[in-house]
Amino acid sequence: MLSDIKKIKFHQNITDTIGNTPLVKVNKINQGFKPTIFVKVEYFNPGGSVKDRIGKEMIEEAEREGRLKPGGTIVESTSGNTGLGLAIAAAVKGYKCIFTMPDKMSIEKIRLLRAYGAEVIVTPTAVPHESPESYTEVAKKIVRETPNSILANQYYNPKNPESHYKTTGPEIWEQTGGQIDYFVCGIGTGGTISGVGKFLKEQNPNVKVVGIDPKGSVLREYFYTKKFSPVFKTYKVEGIGQDYIPGVLQFQYIDEVIEVTDKESFLMARRLTREEGIFVGGSAGTAMAGAMKVAERLSEKDVMVVLLPDTGERYLSKIYNDDWMRENRLLIPEKITIRYVLEGKKGVPSLISIDPVTTIRKALDLLNQHNISQLPVLDKGQAVGSIEESDLMGAVLGNPALFDAPVSSLMKPAFPKVHIDESINQAITLLSKKHPAVLVEDEAKVVGIVTRFDVIEYMSR
Numbered sequence: 001m002l003s004d005i006k007k008i009k010f011h012q013n014i015t016d017t018i019g020n021t022p023l024v025k026v027n028k029i030n031q032g033f034k035p036t037i038f039v040k041v042e043y044f045n046p047g048g049s050v051k052d053r054i055g056k057e058m059i060e061e062a063e064r065e066g067r068l069k070p071g072g073t074i075v076e077s078t079s080g081n082t083g084l085g086l087a088i089a090a091a092v093k094g095y096k097c098i099f100t101m102p103d104k105m106s107i108e109k110i111r112l113l114r115a116y117g118a119e120v121i122v123t124p125t126a127v128p129h130e131s132p133e134s135y136t137e138v139a140k141k142i143v144r145e146t147p148n149s150i151l152a153n154q155y156y157n158p159k160n161p162e163s164h165y166k167t168t169g170p171e172i173w174e175q176t177g178g179q180i181d182y183f184v185c186g187i188g189t190g191g192t193i194s195g196v197g198k199f200l201k202e203q204n205p206n207v208k209v210v211g212i213d214p215k216g217s218v219l220r221e222y223f224y225t226k227k228f229s230p231v232f233k234t235y236k237v238e239g240i241g242q243d244y245i246p247g248v249l250q251f252q253y254i255d256e257v258i259e260v261t262d263k264e265s266f267l268m269a270r271r272l273t274r275e276e277g278i279f280v281g282g283s284a285g286t287a288m289a290g291a292m293k294v295a296e297r298l299s300e301k302d303v304m305v306v307l308l309p310d311t312g313e314r315y316l317s318k319i320y321n322d323d324w325m326r327e328n329r330l331l332i333p334e335k336i337t338i339r340y341v342l343e344g345k346k347g348v349p350s351l352i353s354i355d356p357v358t359t360i361r362k363a364l365d366l367l368n369q370h371n372i373s374q375l376p377v378l379d380k381g382q383a384v385g386s387i388e389e390s391d392l393m394g395a396v397l398g399n400p401a402l403f404d405a406p407v408s409s410l411m412k413p414a415f416p417k418v419h420i421d422e423s424i425n426q427a428i429t430l431l432s433k434k435h436p437a438v439l440v441e442d443e444a445k446v447v448g449i450v451t452r453f454d455v456i457e458y459m460s461r
């Protein structure tokens with residue numbers, strides 16, 4: 001029987017654990033750079049992202065204004081994290097949720113939202129913002145058609161920047177004891193940068209606020225020129241960048257905007273995880289990669305705080321999946337192996353071979369059909385010889401009876417073998433010694449063939 005609840009240290013519900021995230025010093029990534037760099041690690045929020053802060057605020061404001069009534073439905077277009085922030089508060093308060101999400105977002109985020117009981121509608125990414133198919137327009141339509149529903153509307157809701165003005169900004173000011181010179185943050189809706197930027201500049205107008213924008217977004221160009229080209233380019237980093245200017249984004253609190261590519265973002269997210277033990281998502285990599293560009297020109301006396309928006313768990317199938325990184329040409333390999341060349345071959349199977357009893361007529365057909373000029377001869381999976389188109393043609397022109405002879409009668413020695421995980425240089429050495437092709441081995445089996453043309457094509461890319 002509980003005798004004195006006052007002696008128990010607890011939170012009334014999970015939303016009370018939002019905020020007060022730690023500030024952590026960066027120790028390795030900044031080696032060779034002069035300023036002191038801290039990161040504000042937002043994955044400590046219960047939903048694993050900075051967006052928990054705004055989810056609760058937007059719902060409570062709608063309740064206060066009487067727009068959201070018991071049994072109501074919360075609708076939002078989200079890259080995932082805002083949905084989660086809303087879903088947590090909605091679970092505690094007993095509301096339903098319907099979210100629209102662009103199809104580029106990771107499957108983990110969709111599953112997470114569904115785990116909280118939300119309905120998720122996936123919309124195409126590569127459509128303009130105003131298209132009726134876009135995630136923002138679909139969300140508006142759902143609100144029109146659902147009784148007792150509200151649009152949380154993070155892109156225009158003043159509660160979004162206000163929550164950062166009330167919590168994230170003061171936390172950073174307090175955690176640094178007011179000793180902050182640079183605040184660096186990615187821009188999605190612009191809620192975080194606007195709210196934190198406003199608060200910090202009110203404390204000290206000399207604090208510089210730097211926004212980081214993914215390459216392909218329009219925000220940087222708009223910041224400097226007040227114009228942007230309406231071309232819609234997709235990029236892979238989630239949660240930041242735009243194809244229009246969100247209503248809550250207040251450029252007056254931003255001093256500069258820096259562009260960062262997907263590759264820089266993802267490789268930096270992986271470094272934060274592996275070198276600092278801070279397991280973050282792609283947009284944290286964007287912010288950190290941008291911060292390092294700023295850090296290059298700063299001195300020992302400068303203090304920088306970089307906001308890291310979410311956890312890496314949400315991107316296990318992407319940024320932390322080497323196959324996905326390789327497929328999207330985002331991974332810089334430590335050594336380029338034959339595997340890369342083999343996987344990069346387009347339109348041709350990795351291995352076309354014949355056995356020694358195949359007729360020369362059939363071999364010529366095969367060469368013609370695949371538009372290739374040599375073939376390995378394999379007997380029960382083992383390389384026993386090779387044939388070249390010019391040799392076969394020369395032979396049958398001189399003696400047409402050879403059409404029906406087996407290739408073993410005309411084959412040359414087998415192509416040399418290289419292991420699939422050997423460096424590409426091994427293949428280059430052999431190919432430049434007049435071998436037209438090398439056979440690729442994996443687990444003692446021939447799994448592919450790499451020709452001079454394949455290597456040259458790979459290198460030219």
Ligand SMILES: Cc1ncc(COP(=O)(O)O)c(C=O)c1O
Nearest residue numbers: 081188189190191192239283309
């Ligand atoms: C992963 C991630 N990073 C960064 C942001 C950007 O934050 P803000 O919308 O406050 O600019 C978001 C926003 O959805 C996000 O999901």
